[in-house]
Amino acid sequence: MLGQENDGVVVVSVPDGSTCRCGEQMRTGERAGFDLMANEVICLRCMADRRAGRPQVLNRPQQPWPTHTPAPPAVWLAPAAPSRTRSRGPRTWVTVLVAALVVSLVGVPVGLRSLRAFAGADTAPDDPGAYVFLNKDRRGAPVTWDPCLTIELVVNSASAPAGSGTLLAEAIDRVNEASGLHLKVIGPSTQAPRPDQSARDLASGLPGSARAPVLVAWTTPEVVPGLKGSVVGLGGPVHRFANTRDQERYVGGSVELDGPQLAQLLQRRNGHAQARAVVMHELGHLVGLDHVANSSQVMAAESGTVTEFGEGDRAGLARLGSGGCPYDLTPDTPDSSNASDAPS
Known part of the structure; x- marks a missing residue:
């Protein structure tokens, strides 16, 4: 406590x-x-x-x-640039306007990356340098989540295909293993995804919590227009930065997955692995990875036949999990003037 x-x-x-x-x-x-x-x-x-x-x-x-x-x-909140789904053709991330959390600072817009289904076979060789970060601080280091805190997820399964729980669990395991972060589903949610949701809504914690859980929503294009066409998912983080600008942290985010399209994908040969790769891609955006041009990576801007993280994906995720703990939230004890970092 x-x-x-x-x-x-x-x-x-x-x-x-x-x-x-x-x-x-x-x-x-x-x-x-x-x-x-x-x-x-x-x-x-x-x-x-x-x-x-x-x-x-x-x-x-x-x-x-x-x-x-x-x-x-003083720590000031500002929206971050998140990323989400992949796209089939040349397509940039969808930009979502988000109000600054503190009016005295200019907020960074939250960008939603769109992943489209589904390109052909991969031809690019694997490359450990094939990764890009969504945001960097003024020293050039990637903006990260606090690795000493669990990234809590709640799931709205309103339009989830059969087996969605297994897909999400397997994707989370792979992201955790590659990054060292701790993403964890803490329960279901009836909260509907809101395309116009502000950064403050995404980052504000529940009573007694420093930040809100991330909503993972299995939804439809009728609810989230950004999923129209061949886009199968959207996702990304929101970040806060201190007034020194060198302690930026991700403190919230969201993931939206097109349930009907992924249900169709699951019917294909190797469909489970391909659908899981879509979820891995969106979680990769959530923790801070951007699209790459290398088609041998799960984080490629176009969805192909890759179903497991490539060397570049894993190298980028490892860096995103190596950020230091920004704040010690352990309560004071009578025999200690400095509390230790909270466990992950």
Whole structure:
């Protein structure tokens, strides 16, 4: 259980020196409040003002570093560019407009990649360098999920084909094994996919949770127009970045799969493996991979006969699972001033 106060704030350890929105500077390892609903870090002085009912200070005078009381950095939310399905011909990702989660920052648009069915046999040789990331930070490192937290999935099976649970489970196992991340289905959902859903909706956590579970929806083109034609899936993440711009993290996302089209694919020879590869492709977008031109990879922009991750896919996934843990959400204990990273 997190060290949560009655105002919905938990205590975290600041991973990198930063500045609170009030202007207060903070140091690595200091303690701060994390507002679960607003998805931002609050310095201890702002927490005190908040609990006392005082107005938000926007330009606090700087003071010398304290020797005992830590203060945290402000974290701002912004939408990320996700990716989803593959396309049969030259097609770019579908761009979905998403409102910025914090109006003072310009949000990165969430892009949905479209995967179309189904191209011919693969001819390109496997290549361990054949991977592309959806987003990079200012240092050139890929934006990643927090590997110390489980990426929770809920599933809407309204238009799921027979055997969909096995397809998803097998795809998750392959992504987890290749990346070291921990995707996990935590239950069913009746939530319908919404093409106009905002980044805040996708990233906002449930009460007591730092972020919302990812909705995996087996759906139809009538519900999600982006699935019209030969597009079989859409998917991608939403990311948040700190005001230092070097602690960007994925904090939400969604996956939509065309149930009727995949049901037809399942009737083909080797259809189960090909349908599973579609789900693997969309989960690859969810964790941060973009399309590649190499047809020997599952993340190729066109769906072919590849049914298992190629060397490039696996190399990219391994890098996406190697990001550090940005915040320590372990509650304080009497004998420890710095909590350890939460287990994955």
